[in-house]
Amino acid sequence: MDSSQIGSALAGGPPATAAAKGPAVSSDFETFLRMLATQLQNQDPLNPVESSDYAVQLATFSSVEQQVLTNELLRGLAARQTVTGMGGMAGWIGLEARSAAPVRFDGATPVELAPNPLVAADKAVLLVRAPGGATLAEIPIPVSAEPYFWDGRDAEGKRLPPGRYGFALENYQNGELLATDPLETYARVTEARNENGEIMVVLDGETLIPSAEVTALRDPGTPLQ
Incomplete structure (x- = not known):
């Protein structure tokens, strides 16, 4: 050899x-x-x-x-x-996680949203979107960071069917659109997973998001801050 x-x-x-x-x-x-x-x-x-x-x-x-x-x-x-990481995620199960992911509307219970309008805005419009991104409703709301409860209706007062919906906020000043930003809400965490080395969480309604997209956690029933 x-x-x-x-x-x-x-x-x-x-x-x-x-x-x-x-x-x-x-x-x-x-x-x-x-x-x-x-x-x-x-x-x-x-x-x-x-x-x-x-x-x-x-x-x-x-x-x-x-x-x-x-x-x-x-x-x-x-x-x-x-x-x-997975061990730490076990404590998330049952809590409500805040993110911009679509959430489930059961057809009756209002969805609590966390608007964050721009300081310069003098008008805010809530966009209700289907999971695919299509806008289903445009609803003027107060220019405030206070929680807003969407009751499942569109701008004409027609109730939308149960399902998963996403939300965004249009910011206007003197009639001119300044920006359109994702609008966060809370959803209960039902599961944590390891997907190809990345830790993911499953929200109520089978919405799967990276844990890094969660911006806050709270006990169920705690008002938005």
Whole structure:
């Protein structure tokens, strides 16, 4: 077995096995030494392998071994971080989370909204939207940060059917639209999940959002602040 074959074995064989078995790669060092001994015994006497080649092979093996161990350590740290995060999320279950995600309207209970109009605004209009984004109603509301309770009706007083709705707020000054901002509301947290390494929360009505989009938590029934 010449030096190129040893290098090929190091590049293609042990790392794959180590990646599958984790820290057990350390035990392969003895195998590597046996491979070197075999190479010495079978080398061409007229064209012996240079000692520098052995040093390169040893350094290559050591580097691969260290990289595998480092990768295992990083995977372990990531797994522990996810478990820790999920453990903290357990305390969210049953609380109400504030976000700009669509919320469920049951057909009767008013939805409590948290408007935050611009300081320069002299008129505010509530936009009620379907989950796909289509605007279903435009309702003038007070220019105030006080909670607003949407009773499920559009601007003409017609009650919309039960379902999930999103909300936005148009800010006007002297009849000119300044900005349209998402409008937050509260919904009860029913579940926490790990989706591809990201912690997600499920809100009442099966709305799934990243936990990072939650801006506040409260006990059910607590008025908006």
